[in-house]
Amino acid sequence: MSSMQRLELRQGQSLVMTPQLVQSIKLLQLSHAELAAYVEAELERNPLLQEGDVNGDAPPPSLADFLRAKQKYTEAGSRMVPGPAPLRGEAVAGASGQAPAGHTELKPELEASIAGSVSLTGHLEGQLDLASADSRLRAIGRDLIHSLDEAGYLTDDLAEVAARLGVPLAEAEAALHLIQTFEPAGVGARNLRECLEIQLKERDRFDPAMQALLSRLDLLARQDFAALQRHCGVDRENLADMIAEIRRLEPKPGLAFVSAPIHVLVPDALVRSSTEGSFIVELNPETLPRILLNRSYYAEVAKAVRQEEDKSFLSDCFQAASWLTRSLDQRAKTILKVATEIVSQQQSFFSEGIGSLRPMTLKSVAEVIGMHESTISRVAANKAIGHAGMTYPMKFFFSAATGEGEHSAKAVRHRIKQLIDAEEPSDVLSDEALAQKMKAEGIDVARRTVAKYREALRIPSSAERRRRNRYRAS
Template identity: 65%
Template sequence: MSSMQRLELRQGQSLVMTPQLLQSIKLLQLSHAELAAYVEAELERNPLLQEAEGRVKAPRLNPAAPAPSSEAPTLRMVPRSAPTPSGSGSDSSARAVAASTGELGADLEATLARAVSLAEHLETQLDLATADPQQRAVGRHLIHSLNEAGYLTENLDDIADTLHVAADEVMAALRLIQSFDPAGIGARNLAECLSLQLKERDRLDPAMEILVSRLDLVAKRDFVTLTRLCGVDDEDLAEMLAEIRRLEPKPGLAFTPARVEVLIPDVLVRPSPEGGFIVELNPDTLPRILLDRSYYSRVVQSVRSDKEKDFLSECLQSASWLTRSLDQRAQTILKVATEIVRHQEDFFREGVAALRPLTLKDVAEKIGMHESTVSRVVANKAIGTARGSFAMKFFFNVALGDAGHSAQAVRYRIKQLIAGEAAKGIVLSDDAIAQKLKADGIEIARRTVAKYREILQIPSSAQRRRTAETKAHAL
């Protein structure tokens, strides 16, 4: 057998993920705050980029208006002359509001009180609970021994040895701290934390004590053994487990400083005088940058070395790409938001009960984009409406049953039914709620009602009935 070498030319197609394409994908899923930080870094790095002055004219679409041409409108971020002091209209009003808000924000920031720490919160209660200097000293040591979740992990005998006090004194101080707010604080394990909270709610009966002591069986979902040990039936056990799930396993975290994020809409929706709704990008979240070609023209004439030419060429290419990518990002967000508003138009008129089922695939097919692109647009974005600001993901709901009701709308309906119990003097079981929903054309199982009720953090019918009876006796 002989071997022979030959040269063949073949033609094929393949997708090449260039650095620019990868960066465009990354820009699409950034929140406006993350995008602002990225653009700020590019402004510092690239001398050919310039921050535009004035207010950006945001593009807008009316979903109810005649369909636009296939060519998408182009968003040009160009500088505008500064407004005169006597300017009028929505732009000048918005600028006045922004200016006053900025001034007020600076004053508020200077006067905001520092958040109280867990230790400070507990020490205040300790000083009110006891005047005994030694008990206060032991209590303070215990307070500062708690971890972030509010648990005491140090051995009590070791603490007694360290402080040179009797072990029963340490235990007495711990019991005192465990009576403080928040409930469950100072526990030495999860079972004790849950028991303290149940005791505070007057719900630590013998059956619940057994259940809390056997959390290992709860983790294994060994419900048969649990019903036998607790001496209850399946329905009672389910209610007990639901009550435990509503407890706070880490009470100390409530005092952990957390970053507060304000939901600033990327897209604004308002009614159109001609009918339907106008969808427009929020000008305050659009980056204001320009490619300074005049500066490039001046600099390029003085460039001499190849290194300088390469740097200037790279800056020009990067700046051109960034301005185009930001333009494309804005148009893509606008197209996705417009389709969401068109599909969920009833929500903007009537509220949550009118939400319709919607998937990423539905939007992708309507606007001719890939589903993954829609997913990136929806991430970290929000829509501002007259009803408030909503994350874009809020408008995507799975369908329940053949009638096409959204899960969000069904949960809202369940909440309404339970909220109306007091006026009618009745307490609806999960099965009764399922029957009422069926009468309204919403076919869902009782266990689905129970799952949605738990998501809404609404107690079971038995617990609501006990609460109602307690209030009636109090009156």
């Protein structure tokens, strides 16, 4: 048997993620407030950029201004690199002037000290980037993080999240379980019991007796300690210790971050009715950065500079400014394209309200406009649509269908809440009665689905509502 060496040529395709492409992707998912801060930093660092609405009476920049900007940037220990500046949380070039390999993320505690304060979302995203190298898992995790309420709870149904993202439920569960290992302990829980359970497991205190206690938090709320003793199989002293430990836990772990700056949700796209009865979608001019590349200033400086170092800095500034203006234009076009398709698929919502919200997934939008689902997900993150004085997060419009029909799960939950809110104290509706009422309205939904959605809305059962009504009447 002989062995020999051969040289073979193979042709294939691969996607090269250049620094500019990576930054363009990250730029797309920034919120209006984050984008404004980023653009402001770019205006500060790049002398060739200017605000589009700058006062025409202001004196034009000079060569001396350019040289001062270069000196300031040099003294800061870095250089202007072609393309974008690093976004928040990325490493910047060191004193050697060499760009970093990859996109190193700052640790959450360091990032917090730099930013002054950090939001729950930012704190968790920093941990997510360090916890997993799996890009798919991180994408799902980032969507879940943005779905948490301010207390740190996941209020969306996990199956609906998986359907919206077009991923198996098992992958969504894996991403959620990863988030539940992050600080603050208890974050990512779907209910109070799970939140307390996560914290107890972290303290290695989730023994059978404690597990039994968490299974009957209703008895603890009623202070029925005798029943709790029997249920947990402990004496009064042990039960008192267990309750004291429960009370030392944090039922709303996310509230530790409420002091972080909260940005008012500003619509990125505006929807108005046309005279023909259709809808017109436009970008909100208030969220569009007014930033221009000052080409005349570039030409003036290019003729005046003599040193190679100055010429190199000018060239880098020009490339960075060109990239930013192009990327901002592409970002605006992409947001408008996605918003237009959302409105097209959800016309009944804009005409009739949430009860007419249709099922819609990232995939259904991506297929129509010819974009990847991940792009739609990035656009939907931190963006909003304004209509008739109301502002709706883009993610609000993505909702899976109920298992029994073509109605949006959000629309069904909304109708359940409406029916329960309108019920008479003497005529409390059971889950079966709610299902029958909605079936008569053309919403085919099973009793078990009604029960699941009612529990997700944290509405007590019909039996508990009857007892509550009797107590109030007595």
